[in-house]
Amino acid sequence: MPLGLMVAIAMLTVITVLGGLGYVMDRQVDHEEDKDRPKS
């Protein structure tokens, strides 16, 4: 397999995992902040 393709696959894998982690953290903040909002 060409080197560039291998690097691209490895890079995209790590970025997908990190992006997912960031997304989960962001949702977690929304979830926590929703708890503090007064219910209408």
Next chain:
Amino acid sequence: MNLAHIHLLLNHFPVIGILIGLGLFLGALIGNSNDLKKAGVIVFLGIALLSIPTYMSGNAAQQAIKGLPGISNTLMVKHQNAALLAYFFMEILGGVSWFGLWQFRRNSRFGSGTLVTILVLSLVTAMLMANAANIGGAIRHPEILSVSGTTGSAERVGLGIGLDAAVIGHFIAGGVRWAWATCQTLHFMGLSLLMGVVFVVDLRMFGIMKNVSFATVHRLLPWGMLGFGLNLFTGMCYFIAAPEQYTKNVTFYWKIALIMIAGANAIYFTVFDEPWAIREKENATLKMKLIAASALVLWIGVMFCGLMLPFIGNAF
């Protein structure tokens, strides 16, 4: 003074510091005190930062005493592998601790999942740090080994768990041909993510995007921290693969020193009340502007030193 001295100075902090942090944190959980929880978590974060030069100076110390009479090479390798595993857990603990502090700033409480994660990680890390310290102590203190009193006791000291730095280094340095190139690509992406967030937060302090509150830009900080984490991980991969390029490189010393100060600086914007209070259309105070300016100078300095490693220093 050389890096071996610095290792002897620093190596006490992770093992003693984590026990202090753990004591504070356990006391906080029992007494349900948020202030104590914050104190414990800040200690974990500080120790995670200090563990970076501690691990790296250890490599220089190893090179300095290798081959001296009475020094066991097996014991040094065992200590390095145990320390690498402890260091890995310590940095994860530092990252989760930082996230807990950031969460506390936003919601005035720690998330329950975060607290459980910090507790478990701190217990595991304390055990791993004690193991690494125990083996490290035996390198220069044969009197510890004489308790066992039998031949080969040096090889039996410690728990026998660790990350094999030689194997990891071999993979990164060319054993897996895409590893180094991937680390480089990711290192630059992490850098972009980190610097992007640093600039947004610090420029807001100077009055750019004034119709945005600090609480809004504060929301971006975990993305910057993910960038920093990615850089720490990939940077460590380089270090493990070719330690001599860094331990004998004055530009690298500056880079690590600047990271330490920039890390402490980042705590201000994560935890402190002053920047948090800035609402839409409000100006930052002179003090906040100075801290923001210092953050920009520090992070640009980190980048500069990183890029100058082969030119001012002797890397590559």
